Structures are given as structure tokens and as C-alpha cells.
Amino acid sequence: MAETVSRRAYGKINLGLDVLRRRPDGYHEVKMIMQMVDIFDELTMIEEEENAIHITTDHAELPNDEHNLIYKAIIKYRERTGDTKGVCVSLRKNIPIAAGMAGGSTDAAAALILYNTLCGEKLTQKELCGVGVKVGADVPYCILGGTMLSEGIGEILTPLPAPPEAYLVIAKPEISVSTKYVYEHLDLAALPGHPDIDGMRKALEEKDLGGICERMENVLESVTVEKYPVIAKIKQLLLESGAENALMSGSGPTVFGIFTSREKAEAAGEKLEQEKLCKQLFVTTFLR
Numbered sequence: 576m577a578e579t580v581s582r583r584a585y586g587k588i589n590l591g592l593d594v595l596r597r598r599p600d601g602y603h604e605v606k607m608i609m610q611m612v613d614i615f616d617e618l619t620m621i622e623e624e625e626n627a628i629h630i631t632t633d634h635a636e637l638p639n640d641e642h643n644l645i646y647k648a649i650i651k652y653r654e655r656t657g658d659t660k661g662v663c664v665s666l667r668k669n670i671p672i673a674a675g676m677a678g679g680s681t682d683a684a685a686a687l688i689l690y691n692t693l694c695g696e697k698l699t700q701k702e703l704c705g706v707g708v709k710v711g712a713d714v715p716y717c718i719l720g721g722t723m724l725s726e727g728i729g730e731i732l733t734p735l736p737a738p739p740e741a742y743l744v745i746a747k748p749e750i751s752v753s754t755k756y757v758y759e760h761l762d763l764a765a766l767p768g769h770p771d772i773d774g775m776r777k778a779l780e781e782k783d784l785g786g787i788c789e790r791m792e793n794v795l796e797s798v799t800v801e802k803y804p805v806i807a808k809i810k811q812l813l814l815e816s817g818a819e820n821a822l823m824s825g826s827g828p829t830v831f832g833i834f835t836s837r838e839k840a841e842a843a844g845e846k847l848e849q850e851k852l853c854k855q856l857f858v859t860t861f862l863r
């Protein structure tokens with residue numbers, strides 16, 4: 576019988592995001608604190624006839640051909656190992672798309688892990704990360720998960736302690752934002768300052784939620800907040816509803832707020848829905 580494997584693929588937020596410089600090859604050098612959250616897609620992979628890659632999804636906007644990052648991940652794995660095992664992958668999408676939550680990267684990471692299982696664990700986790708970075712800069716992080724300092728183009732990863740327990744409101748407004756657009760329009764010379772990522776790292780080590788929240792900063796907001804005022808509106812509503820702090824994740828437009836009480840987080844979520852400020856809304860926690 577055909578072997579079947581499945582796995583959850585979790586989304587992330589950035590507690591802090593700095594861009595240090597633009598490299599001559601066009602990539603950006605970053606310094607970010609990545610944090611997985613309890614919002615996930617579900618992937619199931621079933622063995623198929625040799626060479627096949629079939630993808631089915633429950634989301635009409637997503638490609639199910641070679642443009643899906645799951646497809647690219649399997650191709651890169653095959654190029655690395657010479658495997659030709661055919662698979663059918665079904666994806667249940669839950670993470671907002673083009674939202675700054677690494678939805679595509681985490682699906683690619685899960686696909687690599689599942690395909691590696693079906694191929695008899697040929698690659699170590701480190702080798703899988705080497706394949707993953709060829710699919711996308713955030714894929715190695717998604718393979719490892721948890722709380723990480725991410726440097727280089729995203730491939731230099733240092734594990735950090737998880738933040739203390741808290742409640743998160745994660746809101747994705749109606750708009751979609753292309754990561755490429757945001758990085759292309761980022762004016763590094765015009766930034767008034769840079770986030771205190773080293774200080775946040777220390778606050779994580781000291782389990783100091785207040786210290787983490789007061790250092791939440793994302794330089795990419797300089798591009799998106801001006802263009803999409805809804806981002807600032809969501810942040811403001813979250814703060815007025817008692818969030819310790821609120822920030823855009825990645826290249827946006829998703830915004831998250833951190834709360835110390837579930838009741839307050841739920842009330843803030845209800846308010847966002849009443850005001851029709853978001854298309855997708857989650858009240859959740861850090862994945863620790």
C-alpha cells in the first residue's frame with residue numbers, strides 16, 4: 576500500500592525585524608527575531624507513480640503547479656539526492672497568504688521534511704536546511720521552528736528561549752502586500768534608527784515580557800504604514816484595547832498584538848471585526 580505521511584506547518588511572526596544592508600546581489604542582510612505561532616497549515620503526502628508531483632489545495636488563490644513552493648521544494652530535494660519518488664500532496668491552508676507569516680515557506684519546509692521521510696531520511700536536518708534556502712530565505716527557519724535569531728539573508732539561525740506565555744491577536748487586513756515591493760521601496764538611509772534586536776535577545780533570555788514588548792520594531796513598517804493606513808489603524812485599536820504592544824509581521828500586512836489576558840485579547844479581536852478592519856483574525860499563543 577502507498578505510504579502516507581502528514582504534518583502541520585506553522586506560521587511565524589517577527590518580534591523584531593531589522594534590515595542591515597542591501598547586498599550587491601540584491602539580497603538584503605537582515606537581523607530578525609522569528610517566533611512560531613499556533614496557526615498552521617496541514618500537509619498530507621502520499622506515494623504516487625515515479626516522478627509525479629500532484630498538489631491539491633483547498634484554497635482557490637493558490638497555484639497547484641510548479642509555482643507552489645511545495646513543488647519547488649520537492650524539485651530541489653530531488654536535485655540534491657537524485658530521488659525520483661512520485662508524490663501527491665494535499666494542502667489545507669489556514670495561514671493567511673502574502674501576509675508576512677511565511678505561509679509559503681513553512682509549507683515548503685514541511686514538504687521537505689515529509690519527502691525526506693518517504694525517501695528514508697537520506698538528509699540530516701542541517702542538509703535539509705541547505706536544500707530549503709534554495710527555495711526561500713525563511714525555509715531553514717521554518718524547518719527548525721521555535722524562537723530564533725535570524726541573520727545573513729535568513730539562513731544564519733541561533734536558537735533563543737521562547738518568550739513568556741502571552742495571548743496574541745493576529746489580524747490580516749483585506750489587502751495583500753508583495754514582499755518584493757516592500758524590500759524594493761525600503762530606504763535604508765532614511766530610517767530614523769534601528770530596532771534593539773540585541774536588547775530583545777537579552778529580554779528573551781531574562782524571560783522579561785515587558786522588555787520584549789518595549790523593543791518590538793519592524794523597519795519594513797516605514798514602507799507599508801504610509802501606503803496602507805489600515806495597518807496603523809489596527810495597531811492603534813490593539814493598543815487602545817490593552818495590548819502590551821502591536822507590530823506588523825514581516826513585510827506585512829498582518830499585524831499582531833501581545834496581551835497578558837485572554838479576555839482582553841478576545842475583546843480586541845471582536846472590536847477589530849466590528850470595525851471591519853481585517854479579513855482574517857486569530858486569537859492564539861506563541862508556539863513554545
Ligand code: ATP
Nearest residue numbers: 643644672673674675676677678679680682754825
Ligand atoms: P513571507 O512572510 O515569507 O514574506 P508571505 O506570508 O508574505 O511570506 P506567502 O504566503 O508565503 O507570503 O505567499 C507569497 C506568494 O507565494 C503568494 O503569491 C502565493 O501565491 C505564492 N505561494 C506559492 N506556494 C504557496 C504556498 N504553499 N502557500 C502560500 N503561498 C504560496
